[in-house]
Amino acid sequence: MSINNVQRIVSHIRSGQFRILNDVLRSHTCVYNSKAYLSSAGTVTGQKFILQNKFKGFPKESDVKLLEEELPALQDGQFLCESVYISVDPYQRAYYQRVGDVVLGSQVARIIDSKNPRYPVGKHVIGNYGWKTHHILDDSPSRLGFSTVIIPESVNQPLSYFLGILGMPGVTANFGLLEICQPKHGETVVVTGAAGAVGSLVGQIAKIKGCRVIGVVGSNEKGDWITKDLGFDGFINYKEDNFSKLLTKQAPNGVDCYFDNVGGEISTQIMRQMNLYGRISVCGAIAVYNSTKDEAKASIVQTPMVFKQLKMEGFLVNRWLNRWNEAVNENAQWLKEGKLKSRETITKGFENTFQAFTDMLKGVNFGKAIVEL
Template sequence: MTNRQYLLDRLPGGEKLSPGHFALRNGEVPKPGAGEVLLKTRYVSLDAANRAWMQGATYRSALEGGQVMAGGSLSEVVESDVDHLKPGDLVFADIGWQEYGVAPGKRLEKLPDLKPETHLLSVYGIAGLTAYFGLLECGRPQAGDTVVVSAAAGSVGSIVGQIARIKGCRVVGIAGGEEKGRWLTEELGFDAAVDYRSPEFKRQLRAAVPEGIDVFFDNTGGDVFEACLFAMKNHGRIACCGALSQYDGAPPPHGPRGIPGLIVTKRLTLRGFVVMDFAEQNAKALADLQGWVTSGELRVKEDIVDGFENLPQALIGLLGGDNRGKRMVRV
């Protein structure tokens, strides 16, 4: 048996990510040792954070050229040397872009038997939990608030907007293109959508939030962050989840202007977070998410790409905004 692996052959630096930055290799299937579990990958999770890890250390160590590309996956237990996992169980594991991997059993938990199983990577996985905690714990919306979400058609943003709607807020999504905007309003129930690619973006944003923004859930940073910052109401809250606009390619020539004065005069609260901050509340979050999905209040959109060999292009497409909802690759 062989183990197909994608290596991050070289770091992209200031270049845009391309297939040439990766190398496909046939390695050996690893052997689990004491306390370890051998896993077979079913689906690889793709996220903008995959690109951020190439820029340096974040909440995890920086990636280096020549190593297996990092990433999480929905994987099946093949062999186990721990009591709480047996062959056939499903787990979420950080074993990178490879068909087989070994991980310490103490770091793994058996996932519930839910259908479709892909929901374990999307709405019941990191995407759904990030949306839930980022909005409710960091943004703290109240019924009647105006909530704006950037990258609103993505895996996290599409869930954020729907949770805000469930909580009685007026929701405005920022996404690329009119087609995505129609999807947000007609299918997901957003009240309005704004096209950040339009030369009229700032005018459209002002028209969509005439009284200002109470809560801004930011996935992109850059010019979109700056435009929303100037539209915030007094005592507004900003949940800083990601900076997609700054991950791929050359760094921006400047940061958002006027931040210190705006934060002070508008008494804004900006809070960065990672989903692990709220791990002790996962059970309640998952119960709420499952309830909303079952009732039909929360619609789940998944973007599944078939074929291990398509991993590099699938990530590049995600960074370019090709996806709607959670993107993953079925191995």
Template sequence: MSETNRQILLAEKPAGKLGPEHFKMVSGSVPEPGEGEALLRVRYISLDAANRAWMHGATYRSAVEAGSVMAGAGIAEVVSSKAPNLAPGDLVFADTGWQEFAALPAKHLTRMPKIEPMTYLLSVYGVAGLTAYFGLLEIGKPREGETVVVSAAAGSVGSIVGQIAKIKGCRVIGIAGGADKCRWLKSELGFDAAVDYKDGALFKALRAAAPKGIDVYFDNVGGDILEACLPQMNNYGRIACCGAISQYDGAPAAHGPRGVPGLIVVKRLIMQGFIVMDYMKESQRALADLQSWVASGRLKVQEDVIDGLENTPKALIGLLAGENRGKRMVKV
């Protein structure tokens, strides 16, 4: 191919807040696929708070090292294939990295249906939707009439969690940053209440919104918000630990939630972390429900699409600052 392959590298690992200076763009040749591989043209790159966590060290995947292509998942189109099960034009989900082209083993690619809009393959029918579905229903196990609280409620996962909880007949309270996001959660997504953590007095505001306590807490942030929710959990409450955004960017928090062991024992709480890949064998069941809810209008899809590979660093920095509503991604 005569085209070049633009790539965004992690120039250096940030010691504090992530900034544009930690990335650089380079151009190279388009890779040639080897036996059992496919050459992919990246169409959309998923942006997630976890991108920042990977810079700290190994998590459920290896760390991103300085000088390497920035890691990230995406939806890509097969350009050419040396694998029997893939053909030009096929769409796949893969750990493509932040670049225009990637040559990857077919065994690491997940073939995707051709759905319009294609962006839904990264949002409601992708990792965001599946994370919300399995984290809430398999770990949170909400029952009709219970109170469900979700943090980062205006984000890609939280906005879906809250809507699924409403579908299941729960009272839903979202925690988000800013009055506009809180209004949006109630007026557009149907949340029963929303609490602005930037207002201060989070504990009191949460108690006012959930006077009967919290049965299920879907935690995307950790830190002070988790600390405010824990004492308000009802006996036998369930906490689904999805992420810890408050810990990812900048200096680590001085402390974690205090009094956790005692609260868990006295209230007989279940507090469980999870990774969506643990449930991928059951993804068809989840997708059937998600597609049905979207088709009926019970689940609204909110996306935040940024144009241009060159804008990917700025888009991630903005996501960490809470700029987005719904799933943020980059159209390459």
């Protein structure tokens, strides 16, 4: 926390405008590097990234614009949050976003002022408010159907985990694998994007379920991490030649379950080595989010689908909104027992959010990519 920011916060406290509690200032997980400052009129000014041009191909810095925004005074029922961690995820490239809107994204934020007794100052919340430093919120759910959730203090884990292993990616990995693939003890599970936020958890959960787990990654360094640290049984660096042969070697009994984060040619290659009645959970298609139409072609899936009688299902995690905590609690339990490990790649500074985003799209991150404000 910089001296300047402390001085600003202290001045807020003195002015009585924000009731920032001591325990918030002392939080061990939150690096308080606020961009907020008081305008001459005494209101708060935050920052936000808006979409300036629709992403086309790989996102360019000029596609987004960093703006300041002055926030109005709180109304009854509202509360003011300041982002502590912002999550950068593949869906932010894939989802339709309107030009002029704040770029999509979720965060852990701290309540720094409140006129809503259910959301007291000092609590931390998880939300989907986009790439913004400050947010005036109320009880209503966001456009994706997520309500603002207060992080329970009983969970003694880093706050950032609520954007990863205990948040959307964790629920995605848990339900996406267990509900759709229904892996059985002794089966072979392949996961692509295996060093990413979701993939690294999928593989570990499949190991918990007693499967042989092969991760597909973009570097040997990542492969070493998922095998040596996370317990995957093997890895394939998809940048090497002869993907199919490498897969046959790693999965000599064929593939029963495939958790697909990438789509495209590799997915078809994997499907060709699946066993009868194999199950495929399609979580994303990061291989093609930045592609032109022609690049986004691959050998067709229908042939292995028919002859291996495969079942493939795509999903968005919000289908399990009403069972969300089941997965969070299960992941939290496994985390506590040391059966699940989390790794984060942290980029510091709100102004570097776009950089963190494109790094994630390039696969620079190990585990969850997070921006720390």
